Amino acid sequence: MNKAELIEAMAGEAKMTKADAKKALDSFIKATSVALKKGDRVALVGFGSFSVAKRAARKGRNPQTGKEIKIAAKKVVKFKPGNDLAGKVK
DSSP states (O other): OOHHHHHHHHHHHHHHHHHHHHHHHHHHHHHHHHHHHTTOOEETTTTEEEEEEEOEEEEEETTTTTOOEEEEOOOEEEEEOOOOOOOOOO
16 A cells, blocks of 8 residues: 555545545654654554664675675664554454
């Protein structure tokens, strides 16, 4: 499912226009991004939680040459599904 399909599904489920559903989805994405950038955790009960984790610097290999390379440390976004979501996917 891509963004356009998600907007269409949200509009149909909530009985709202696609424009309103797009605004709602964009607002959710922006608010979540801002919170994660600050290092906060975003938890949606039943759905799951988004958080930021630090990944340490490490050594890797270039698959084409086999040469060892350094992979820099970085922050990554993690998602942990809630029990309700995990149960529905099984």
